[in-house]
Amino acid sequence: MSQGVPDSLIPWVGRAQEGxxxxxxxxxxRLNGPLxxxxxxxxxxxxxxxxxxxxxxxxxxRRLPHLKDRAAFTGWxxxxxxxxxxxxxxxxxxxKADSLDAQLLELAAPEAAQPEAQAxxxxxxxxxxxxxxxxxxxxxxxxxLVAVHGLSYRDAAxxxxxxxxxxxxxxxxxxxxxxxxxxxxxxx
Amino acid sequence: MSSLPCGRTRDDVLQNxxxxxxxxxxxxxxxxxxxxxxxxxxxxxxxxLRTSDEDGGNDDGAVAAVMRxxxxxxxxLRSTSAVAAGSGETVRVTSLDLxxxxxxxxxxxxxxxxxxxxxxxxxxxxxxxxxxxxxxVSVTPDSDLTEVEASVVSQVSAGVxxxxxxxxxxxxxxxxxxxxxxxRHAVRDS
Numbered sequence: 001m002s003q004g005v006p007d008s009l010i011p012w013v014g015r016a017q018e019g020x021x022x023x024x025x026x027x028x029x030r031l032n033g034p035l036x037x038x039x040x041x042x043x044x045x046x047x048x049x050x051x052x053x054x055x056x057x058x059x060x061x062r063r064l065p066h067l068k069d070r071a072a073f074t075g076w077x078x079x080x081x082x083x084x085x086x087x088x089x090x091x092x093x094x095x096k097a098d099s100l101d102a103q104l105l106e107l108a109a110p111e112a113a114q115p116e117a118q119a120x121x122x123x124x125x126x127x128x129x130x131x132x133x134x135x136x137x138x139x140x141x142x143x144x145l146v147a148v149h150g151l152s153y154r155d156a157a158x159x160x161x162x163x164x165x166x167x168x169x170x171x172x173x174x175x176x177x178x179x180x181x182x183x184x185x186x187x188x
Numbered sequence: 189m190s191s192l193p194c195g196r197t198r199d200d201v202l203q204n205x206x207x208x209x210x211x212x213x214x215x216x217x218x219x220x221x222x223x224x225x226x227x228x229x230x231x232x233x234x235x236x237l238r239t240s241d242e243d244g245g246n247d248d249g250a251v252a253a254v255m256r257x258x259x260x261x262x263x264x265l266r267s268t269s270a271v272a273a274g275s276g277e278t279v280r281v282t283s284l285d286l287x288x289x290x291x292x293x294x295x296x297x298x299x300x301x302x303x304x305x306x307x308x309x310x311x312x313x314x315x316x317x318x319x320x321x322x323x324x325v326s327v328t329p330d331s332d333l334t335e336v337e338a339s340v341v342s343q344v345s346a347g348v349x350x351x352x353x354x355x356x357x358x359x360x361x362x363x364x365x366x367x368x369x370x371x372r373h374a375v376r377d378s
Contacts, residue, residue, distance in 0.1 A: 014304030018287045057254045071368025128236040147234040172202040
């Protein structure tokens with residue numbers, strides 16, 4: 001890519017739209033980790049997140065020629081990943097606390113074999129994921145997209161199929177819950 | 189909902205946590221402290237969750253798995269009957285052949301970044317001799333758009349005509365800023 005224009009995904013998106021798999025691989029390399037981490041946050045487990053993101057990439061590849069706004073690619077990719085995750089949650093009826101249980105089990109399983117520092121880190125992670133997993137889904141997604149993955153309000157709203165105003169409200173409620181005010185009520 | 193001594197609430201601060209503090213917050217010590225506390229909590233938690241990415245396993249392996257699945261689902265490229273520029277023979281060219289030729293024509297331009305190219309026949313009779321090229325490029329902020337537009341038309345024309353005979357070529361140019369926002373759109377004959 002040329003040096004005068006800052007590095008961005010836009011030319012890679014365009015090239016992938018033209019049908020070049022190598023350009024698409026560049027997009028996968030750049031975004032697979034964040035999408036997988038987001039899917040893990042929504043679904044609660046890495047293994048299922050891995051499958052969900054692979055399914056999402058196939059959908060992205062098939063629908064890519066129809067994407068009009070190349071600059072919106074990142075938000076669009078999160079949106080498709082989110083939809084795949086929601087389909088999985090619906091089909092497995094996992095919207096309730098078993099998601100949290102599963103992820104806590106997954107995190108806790110290897111603990112016996114870990115050195116102390118690693119075990120402490122796992123415990124810290126376990127607590128962090130536990131707090132996020134306890135949020136209503138829409139708030140959890142808003143927090144993951146903006147605070148953890150650094151998406152703009154515009155891209156995060158696009159990913160969630162909502163308005164920026166709605167997103168802002170969900171994010172504020174998520175943060176209110178996460179900062180542990182006992183007076184807060186969890187609302188989606 | 190926690191009220192602060194100034195009359196605002198913690199929710200007021202949370203609503204605008206990602207934006208700059210407003211005039212009240214700038215001069216209010218309670219809002220200032222609450223913002224700092226909430227920012228610390230928020231970024232601390234986000235940072236822990238971000239570091240947990242490494243628990244997800246080898247991303248190289250995941251990318252390879254995705255690309256294997258993609259390669260099994262490659263879209264067929266559009267293939268068109270055309271007159272080869274060099275030999276004059278009737279040949280079939282793919283949409284990617286034509287896009288490659290246009291991108292090659294731009295070379296390593298420092299001012300223009302090619303974002304998207306699509307070259308399609310405009311006439312109905314094969315082999316085709318009338319073409320329409322859609323080309324979207326990003327330009328640096330200090331660019332002269334009229335000059336860039338003329339350059340894009342010229343490079344697209346050179347790229348297409350390096351591969352196929354084009355008695356008539358319509359170039360549909362979109363100039364974008366570095367964020368992909370459209371600055372100018374024009375349709376030119378070449």
